Amino acid sequence: MLGQIAQNVGQDFQYKLACWQYKLTASDKKEPIKVMVNGSPKTGTTWMLRMITSVPGYEAVGNFTGDYSKYGTVRSGQVLHGHEWFSTELDHILSTTKIRVVLMVRDPRDQLVSRMFHIKRSPAHAWHERLQRMSDDEALMFCIEGAEGLPGTDKMIRLTQTWLDARADALIVKYEELLEAPSEGLNRVLTYLNIPKTNKLVGAIVARNRFERLSVGRRIWRSRRPGQEDKSSHFRKGIVGDWRNYLKDAHIQRFKEVAGQQLIELGYELSDEWDQTVLLPQR
Numbered sequence: 001m002l003g004q005i006a007q008n009v010g011q012d013f014q015y016k017l018a019c020w021q022y023k024l025t026a027s028d029k030k031e032p033i034k035v036m037v038n039g040s041p042k043t044g045t046t047w048m049l050r051m052i053t054s055v056p057g058y059e060a061v062g063n064f065t066g067d068y069s070k071y072g073t074v075r076s077g078q079v080l081h082g083h084e085w086f087s088t089e090l091d092h093i094l095s096t097t098k099i100r101v102v103l104m105v106r107d108p109r110d111q112l113v114s115r116m117f118h119i120k121r122s123p124a125h126a127w128h129e130r131l132q133r134m135s136d137d138e139a140l141m142f143c144i145e146g147a148e149g150l151p152g153t154d155k156m157i158r159l160t161q162t163w164l165d166a167r168a169d170a171l172i173v174k175y176e177e178l179l180e181a182p183s184e185g186l187n188r189v190l191t192y193l194n195i196p197k198t199n200k201l202v203g204a205i206v207a208r209n210r211f212e213r214l215s216v217g218r219r220i221w222r223s224r225r226p227g228q229e230d231k232s233s234h235f236r237k238g239i240v241g242d243w244r245n246y247l248k249d250a251h252i253q254r255f256k257e258v259a260g261q262q263l264i265e266l267g268y269e270l271s272d273e274w275d276q277t278v279l280l281p282q283r
Contacts (some may be wrong), residue, residue, distance in 0.1 A: 011207045018204040019056045022196075030058075030196055032057040032077030034097065038105030038163070040156045042114040044175040047209065048104055049081050051186050054205040055195060070098050086162035091169075100169035100193050107268045108157050108259060109243035115156075116143045126150075137248060144254050153255060159260040163265075175243055176240045182206045251276070 035051045035058070050192050051061045061078045071093045074080065080099070084090060094101060104262045116139050119125045119133055127150050129141045146152020151159075163170055171192040178185035190197045248256070252275055255263075260272045 015208045020202040022198055022201045023056050032097040034074045034078060036080040036099050037081045037102045038082035040159045041083055041103040042111045043106040045081060045104045050077060051205050053079050085159050086166050086168055091202055102189055103163050103172050104168040105160055105172055106175035106265060108153060111217050112143055112153055113246050116140050140251055142233050144258060153259045157259050203234040
C-alpha cells in the first residue's frame with residue numbers, strides 16, 4: 001500500500017512537471033478548442049474525457065442530455081460529456097459552434113455487463129432499487145430487454161450506429177484499442193483535435209488516468225489491476241471480453257435475437273456463431 005501511494009505521488013509530480021513544461025513551450029499560444037466526447041454509456045467516454053481534460057487549458061462541463069440550446073454556451077477549452085444520438089440538427093449545431101467530436105465505441109456485450117453493475121452500485125440511478133432486488137443474471141436480461149426509461153441493448157447500439165451510418169465528422173475510438181495502447185490512442189485523439197502535445201505530457205496523462213488509479217474519488221490511495229473487480233468504482237473491472245464471465249446461454253441467445261446483426265455490423269463478430277464456451281480466467 002505504501003509503495004503504491006509513493007508511486008501515485010511520484011506520478012502526480014511527473015504530471016505537474018509535464019504540465020508546467022507544456023505551458024512554457026508546447027502550447028504554441030493556440031486557443032483551446034471545443035470538444036464533445038460522445039458515445040453510449042459505459043463505452044469509455046468518462047476515461048477519454050478525463051484524459052483530454054488533463055491537458056492544460058481544458059475542463060469538463062458536464063452532459064447537456066439532449067438540450068441543444070446549451071451548445072451555444074460552450075467556450076474554448078470546454079469538453080462536453082455526451083450520450084447523444086446523431087441528428088442533422090445536432091450536426092448543424094456542432095458545425096456552427098465548432099465543437100469537435102470524439103466518438104467512443106465498445107463491444108456491446110462488455111458494455112452491457114458494465115452498465116448493469118453501474119446501475120446496481122449507483123443509488124441515484126432511476127433503476128437502481130429495482131435492479132438491486134434482482135440477481136445479476138436477472139438484471140443482465142433486464143438490461144438486454146430494456147424498459148421505459150432504461151434503453152435496452154438494441155437502443156444502446158443504435159445510438160452509436162446513428163453516428164456511423166451518417167458518416168459524421170467525428171473521430172471513432174474503440175475502447176479495446178485504447179485499453180491496449182493508451183498512449184497511441186491519446187496521441188491520435190489529440191492530433192485529430194489539433195491540440196498541441198508532447199510525448200512527456202501524453203505519458204504523464206496516461207499514467208495519471210490509467211485503470212489502476214481511476215475510481216469514484218478524485219484522489220486515489222489504492223490500486224487495482226485491470227480485471228480486479230471493485231463494484232463501488234465507476235471503473236469496475238476494465239478488461240476486454242469480460243462478458244464471457246457473466247453471460248449465460250439464455251443471455252447470449254436473447255442478445256443475438258435483439259442485436260446479433262448489429263454486433264456483426266460493428267465488427268465485433270463475423271457471424272452469429274459465437275458463444276461463451278471458453279471463459280476468461282478470473283483475475
